[in-house]
Amino acid sequence: MMDDPLCLMNIIRVIASWVLIASPLCDLNLPNINRDDTSTDRGPGDFSYDFVECVRDSFWYQHVHEPTRGRGDADSSLLDVVFSNEEGMINSVSIENPLGNSDHSVIIFNFSGYSENHHAKERLNFGKADFDGMKETHSIDWESAMRNKTIDEQWKKETR
Incomplete structure (x- = not known):
């Protein structure tokens, strides 16, 4: 988790101003946030509340709804998340076993982006x-x- 919560929220606001985003954030240690609906029972001034409000103000969707950290007997928690600014941009999210000695799960997902159609410019064939x-x-x-x-x-x- 970042040492400066305000810095993290400023980064989110800057990224949210981009036209198209899909952003994985890691080590988001906020146990007071409900991972199913990105809500919290905390109030203003608490970082969990401020973070949830920042995400909502940015119109982001959170696509990971299963614990992504924990190994063996350790309590599992949702630390690794994937945000996008469109609900259908990320799909088929799956949480896989950690790599090596990591206690963070691997997140695999499909990204559905846009491509611009560049219509071929009509050109005359002077050879004909x-x-x-x-x-x-x-x-x-x-x-x-x-x-x-x-x-x-x-x-x-x-x-x-």
Whole structure:
């Protein structure tokens, strides 16, 4: 856990201002927070209460609802959490056995992010151009070719 609770809450506020977040926080030793609904029975001035309010003000969702710390006979607790700013961004959260001698469980989850669709810009293929046809139409005296013709006759001459 961080030594300065206000520093942690300031960090959360900065991260929450980003457009898209999914943030794991570790060693969050706050036993007075209910892990099921991220609530506390503590009041203002208590770090657990202030932390819960900061998370709520940031519109974060907490996705880990099982204990993530504890080994053997030790009391289990929720210390490692994953927050996101969209409820469906994190799914399939599973808590696995710790690695090595750690007493922290491994958290595995799927992240569902966004990708921008970049539509391919239409480009002309000059390799398929009819340059001979362009040269031919450039050499026509269009004024005399269209003189004394109706619009329909001009259209037929143009689109032949």
